[in-house]
Structure formats: C-alpha cells, structure tokens
Amino acid sequence: MNQQEKTQISQLGEFGLIDRLTEGISLQNASTVKGVGDDAAILDYQDKQVLVTTDMLMEGVHFDLTYMPLKHLGYKSAMVNISDIYAMNGTPRQMTVSVALSKRFTVEDMDEFYAGLKLACQRHGVDIVGGDTTSSLTGLAISITCIGECEKGKAVLRSGAGQNDLICVSGNLGAAYMGLQLLEREKAVFNSTEHESGTAFNPDFAGKEYLLERQLKPEARGDIIRELQEAGIQPTSMMDISDGLSSELIHLCRQSNTGCSVYQERIPIDYQTAVMAEELDMDVYTCALNGGEDYELLFTVPLTDHDKVIQLKDVKLIGHMTRPELGRHLVLKSGLEIELKAQGWTSNL
Amino acid sequence: MNQQEKTQISQLGEFGLIDRLTEGISLQNASTVKGVGDDAAILDYQDKQVLVTTDMLMEGVHFDLTYMPLKHLGYKSAMVNISDIYAMNGTPRQMTVSVALSKRFTVEDMDEFYAGLKLACQRHGVDIVGGDTTSSLTGLAISITCIGECEKGKAVLRSGAGQNDLICVSGNLGAAYMGLQLLEREKAVFNSTEHESGTAFNPDFAGKEYLLERQLKPEARGDIIRELQEAGIQPTSMMDISDGLSSELIHLCRQSNTGCSVYQERIPIDYQTAVMAEELDMDVYTCALNGGEDYELLFTVPLTDHDKVIQLKDVKLIGHMTRPELGRHLVLKSGLEIELKAQGWTSNL
Numbered sequence: 001m002n003q004q005e006k007t008q009i010s011q012l013g014e015f016g017l018i019d020r021l022t023e024g025i026s027l028q029n030a031s032t033v034k035g036v037g038d039d040a041a042i043l044d045y046q047d048k049q050v051l052v053t054t055d056m057l058m059e060g061v062h063f064d065l066t067y068m069p070l071k072h073l074g075y076k077s078a079m080v081n082i083s084d085i086y087a088m089n090g091t092p093r094q095m096t097v098s099v100a101l102s103k104r105f106t107v108e109d110m111d112e113f114y115a116g117l118k119l120a121c122q123r124h125g126v127d128i129v130g131g132d133t134t135s136s137l138t139g140l141a142i143s144i145t146c147i148g149e150c151e152k153g154k155a156v157l158r159s160g161a162g163q164n165d166l167i168c169v170s171g172n173l174g175a176a177y178m179g180l181q182l183l184e185r186e187k188a189v190f191n192s193t194e195h196e197s198g199t200a201f202n203p204d205f206a207g208k209e210y211l212l213e214r215q216l217k218p219e220a221r222g223d224i225i226r227e228l229q230e231a232g233i234q235p236t237s238m239m240d241i242s243d244g245l246s247s248e249l250i251h252l253c254r255q256s257n258t259g260c261s262v263y264q265e266r267i268p269i270d271y272q273t274a275v276m277a278e279e280l281d282m283d284v285y286t287c288a289l290n291g292g293e294d295y296e297l298l299f300t301v302p303l304t305d306h307d308k309v310i311q312l313k314d315v316k317l318i319g320h321m322t323r324p325e326l327g328r329h330l331v332l333k334s335g336l337e338i339e340l341k342a343q344g345w346t347s348n349l
Numbered sequence: 350m351n352q353q354e355k356t357q358i359s360q361l362g363e364f365g366l367i368d369r370l371t372e373g374i375s376l377q378n379a380s381t382v383k384g385v386g387d388d389a390a391i392l393d394y395q396d397k398q399v400l401v402t403t404d405m406l407m408e409g410v411h412f413d414l415t416y417m418p419l420k421h422l423g424y425k426s427a428m429v430n431i432s433d434i435y436a437m438n439g440t441p442r443q444m445t446v447s448v449a450l451s452k453r454f455t456v457e458d459m460d461e462f463y464a465g466l467k468l469a470c471q472r473h474g475v476d477i478v479g480g481d482t483t484s485s486l487t488g489l490a491i492s493i494t495c496i497g498e499c500e501k502g503k504a505v506l507r508s509g510a511g512q513n514d515l516i517c518v519s520g521n522l523g524a525a526y527m528g529l530q531l532l533e534r535e536k537a538v539f540n541s542t543e544h545e546s547g548t549a550f551n552p553d554f555a556g557k558e559y560l561l562e563r564q565l566k567p568e569a570r571g572d573i574i575r576e577l578q579e580a581g582i583q584p585t586s587m588m589d590i591s592d593g594l595s596s597e598l599i600h601l602c603r604q605s606n607t608g609c610s611v612y613q614e615r616i617p618i619d620y621q622t623a624v625m626a627e628e629l630d631m632d633v634y635t636c637a638l639n640g641g642e643d644y645e646l647l648f649t650v651p652l653t654d655h656d657k658v659i660q661l662k663d664v665k666l667i668g669h670m671t672r673p674e675l676g677r678h679l680v681l682k683s684g685l686e687i688e689l690k691a692q693g694w695t696s697n698l
Contacts, residue, residue, distance in 0.1 A: 051391055059486070066451040137486050141405070155382075157383065
C-alpha cells in the first residue's frame, strides 16, 4: 500500500481509532468482568492473588522501526509484559495498552501494531481491557500493564533462594542479542549503499532466521511454568532474563542474600548463536551472559528437587547458590573462577 | 539550585535512580502484598472486585513544562488516574508509574516529580507498587496505571443510566480551562518580553489563584464518592469530567441509550471562572461545557433519590435523562434548546 492510500489518524479521531483497534476483542477470561469502554476495567479474581507489571518502550531507545515491523513490535511489547507475569509463577489474564504516536503513523500502522498485540494476547489467553491512545510530538511511545493471577502464597519472588539451591535456566541465551547484531549490521550495510542507484537491498539473513525470530518475536515461557507445576516443583526464586544472565543472577543473589557459582560450559547456547558470534569475532559466552532480551526464565529450586528438575524439557541446570560471602562467580571450563559483573542495559539511561 | 549543581541521571544509573525515587515508600493498604522490587507486584483483593485504569501523558501534548512545575505534574498525573477509579465508584489502592525522560532531566527533577506523585498518593491512600524508568530521545513521557477496589456489583458504569434519571455534577466547571488560558496568556507575554534587558517577568495571577490551582493541582473527588455512600445513593451511571461536560454527557447518553436535557443556568461556575471569561471575552458556558480537566464527577441517580441528592454538599442537579429519540439538549435560559456537541480534546490526536 502506498503512503497516499493510507488513512491519517485525524480522519478517524481518537474515539474512532480506539473503536477500530478494539473491534473484535472477545474476552477469554472469567476474571474479566468489564473490559474496554469505561473509566476503568473491572476484574474479579475471587480467591486468587493479583499480579501487576508494567513496561514502557520508547522508539529510538527500545526499538528501531527501520528493521522492526510494527506487527512484531506489538507482539514483542505484549510478550515482555506477559513474561514478567510468568516470572512470578503466575498466569497472565489482562492487559492495558497505551500508545502515543506522532503524525507520521497512520491508521494502518496501528492496525499492524494491534494485530501483533492481539496475536500475543490470544496465544497466552490475555484479554485487552483498556488503555489510552494519544499523540506525541515525535516518535512512538508504548506503555503496557499486564495483570495476572496466582494461587495465594504461590507467587515466586526474587528473594526466596536458599544457599544451596540449584540454579536453572530455560531455553538458550544470547540468541536475541545476536539477532540484534545481525539487524544492526544489515542496517549499516543498507545505509551505506542506499544512495547507489540500482542497488537492491538484499539483507543476508540466510541460516540465521532463528536469531531474527528471537529478537523480533520472543516467546514468553508459559510452557515452563506449566511444566514446573505439573512436575510439582515450586521454585524458590525466579525472574525472567531481560537484561542478561549476569545482571539477573546478581539481582537474585542480592535479593536472596546468597552467592552463586555458575558453570560456563553449562550455559545453554544455540548453534546459530555460536556461528554468528564466531562470524562477528565476539565471545559467545559474553553474549550469552550479557546480551538481553531472551525472555527465558531463571529460577532456583531446592537441592531435593534435583531429580525432578533434570527431567524437565528445555530446562538446564547451570549452577548453584552459595553462602553470600563466597561471592558471585562464573566457573570457566579451565576451572578458573571469575566474578560475575552486570553489564546489562543500564547505559540506556 | 543551579543546573551545574544538579545530578545527572547517568551518575546514579537506572537502578540507583529507582532506589532513590522509591525510597521511603511505606505501604498503606492491606491489599498490597508485595510492592516495588520484583517482576510484578502482588495484590490480594479478597472478595472485592479489582478496577484498573491507565493514562499516558506526553510532554508538549498534555503538559507544558514552561509553566507546569514538575511537582505539580507528578501530583496531577497521579490525580487523573485516581479520579478514574472514583468515577467507577471505587477506592484507589495501588499505582504503577512509568516515566521515560530525555537527558535534560536531572535526578533532582525526578525528585520533584515523585514528591508530587507521592503527595497525591498519600492523600488518597494509594501505594506505589511498581513501574518503569527509562530514557527517551526527546521530552518526558509518563504512563500511570491505577488499581482500585469496589464491592462486588457496586461498580458504576457509564451505561447504566435510566431514561428519567437525574443528572448531577460535583464542584464547578470551566475553572481548569480558564487556568490554562491564563497560563498560556502569561507565557505569551513572557515570550514576547524576554529579550528586553532588565524586564522582570511578573505574571499577573493576582485574584486568580483558584483557576491556577484547578489547572495545576486538580483534586479527585473521593469525598463525593464517600458522601454518596453515606447517603445510601448508588448512582446509575458515572464518569469523571476530563474532556468537558458536553463530551462526557454524550458518552453517558450513548452508552446508556438515553437522551438528555441539561439546563444552562444550573451548570455550576465559580466566580473567578466567570470573571476570567469576561476578561478574555469568552462565553463562560462554552468554557464550562467544553473546557476539560476539571476532574469533577458527572453521575445520574434515579428520580426516587431526588430528595437525598439535593442534600449533598457540593453536588448540583443540572438536568435529567430522556428517551434517546429526544436527543441531547442544552436548555438555554431563554428556553431555547440547542443540541449538545462534543468539542473535547480530540484535536490532540
């Protein structure tokens, strides 16, 4: 579709746009009493506890629309919040979505964004129950709040790990970061060639689709939460990995007042991540430890759950908690222990 | 304090800033099980229903820092969300606060913003339980979600008004809009004189303090909700007036499938609002009908509650609902009926 054929948001107005975007939302949860359309949504959680998490995503800081399609952005924006509810051992149920957009965004752009949002919500059983749609002077700002439930007393905090607990991680790490490197590289190539007439832009993504998917379409690990419940495992502490394993391990240790030993060779890394790191001449373990946005789960279980936890599909034991005075260490293949450092994404602020 | 003495946010980092801003938050509500510091907050509403509302405020669109002190902005940002919970006949209990800020904001700026937020929350018994602090390329973006409770079945929607219900409004209307006009006028004077050396900026606000307060420091009407409860009145429909009386009346009528007749001479207007309108050569009723941001409550009660509702302090009866085919009308002092039109703030989008 050409830009000319697109619909300016001013043609619909705020209420028209909201009506269009929320059209066809059918509520899936018994806990949603009243969704979009009033001063507030009404929820009824009966005897469950309520979990609330929120995230803000700013254009140019958290995402780059040069290579992030709006549908993927909607999907990912929903997913990072859904992931936080799972990370509490909860089940996501509702979401409010606020967007502020500048004049360059059209109604069709918002359709795309909402299509991604709705897909993520549908897959994870989440009802969109409210939000705000407004204008911004520059760029796109997104703020999402996700609400979920858990049985009374079953929420898992970051602060509950014991000193000998086993440290586990789901899936694999570093792939989303490698996906970002790949996209940034192709963007640089594109920018340097765009003025040569007749040059077609053919980004070189062959064999690296998995990395792109991990960056553009992350999947919150509700399956792991269900696996844990089915196996009768109640983690002692848990969080999702959004800023990188090192940084998150430090959070768990600080909040639980423990140290930790994590074994380098046990950190799960996908083949494509390793190949890409090699290609970029980067250390793959550094990427896995400090690259963010994998949205895998990091959790601890009591030693007594060892036999159960090693049976879990797509969960890997990477180390154990220790007494706090022993510090937080990465044990290299050589046996050398080095201190874990948070490199995370604080430089964004 | 000079800009030079201020602390750059990069000196504290994201986590340092969050620690500083959330320091000294003491939880006031039994329903707050776990506040700031994990992937999500944990709430326990027992047998109550949960209300959730959210609002996004963008610099340059919703506020102008030229005349809006950051402390007032924090106060107002909290208040507009608290107001939405009251507008459901609920009690606000928790809030999440997300801010995205550009490099020009310092740690002290955020202290000011949070001081206002905390004051508003303290006054209305609200716990700050989470949020997100991140960076933006330009300006300040604020997104707040407020969570509240109400007894099962007691929430008041926009859609419940009956055809002969009485229409009531709290406080007075148009003052916040007049406050904005005043601030805009003084800003224009300031801008036109700032290059004249030796010219002191002395904004002329004498006798108009109330208008400024209504614009800069609105107060959500929890007192009215308590009055209604004490009087044993359950409104049939309710909302808060953020976009102007006309626009909100149209919402109530559409969602309740009614018409309405509202009497011009019954619309409550403060003396200062009238004086300021005269000074600006504006029609004061137009301001009261279409000016936004008063955050008063608009609600309907059954005819049978007439004698109770006229006893309420600071509540005025302004008209009644009608059959939908009769349309939505403003009855002028002359007896002439004119159709209500929404002029609201949709032009912002």
